[in-house]
Amino acid sequence: MEASDRDRELIAVMRQYFAMKAELESLKEQLEAAREAAGEAIGVFYDPCQNAEHAADLQRSHRLRGEMAWLMQRAEAWGRAASGTDEHDRSEGEPEPEEWQSFEKRADALFRA
Numbered sequence: 649m650e651a652s653d654r655d656r657e658l659i660a661v662m663r664q665y666f667a668m669k670a671e672l673e674s675l676k677e678q679l680e681a682a683r684e685a686a687g688e689a690i691g692v693f694y695d696p697c698q699n700a701e702h703a704a705d706l707q708r709s710h711r712l713r714g715e716m717a718w719l720m721q722r723a724e725a726w727g728r729a730a731s732g733t734d735e736h737d738r739s740e741g742e743p744e745p746e747e748w749q750s751f752e753k754r755a756d757a758l759f760r761a
Contacts, residue, residue: 665720669716675708679694
């Protein structure tokens with residue numbers, strides 16, 4: 649089966665998502681190690697206004713989360729378009745199809761390189 653341009657776009661989006669996810673996980677580990685070494689309270693350490701030393705990394709982690717959410721929305725939109733269904737077409741009482749539940753977990757398993 650040959651991949652379409654849309655499929656290749658989805659693969660590129662998911663690769664970018666998981667690259668960012670790995671970067672965020674690494675950054676979180678580094679920040680938490682620094683917090684523990686400094687003996688700082690979570691609320692103080694993770695506040696960029698109170699922690700100038702790590703403010704850039706804290707802001708980067710927030711940006712990564714936002715970018716990851718945007719990429720996941722693109723992937724979900726691709727999935728809706730590919731399946732020919734739209735959330736608005738379903739009745740209010742009808743649950744989400746099983747295929748949409750835990751999308752991130754399934755995508756993680758499928759696209760992790």
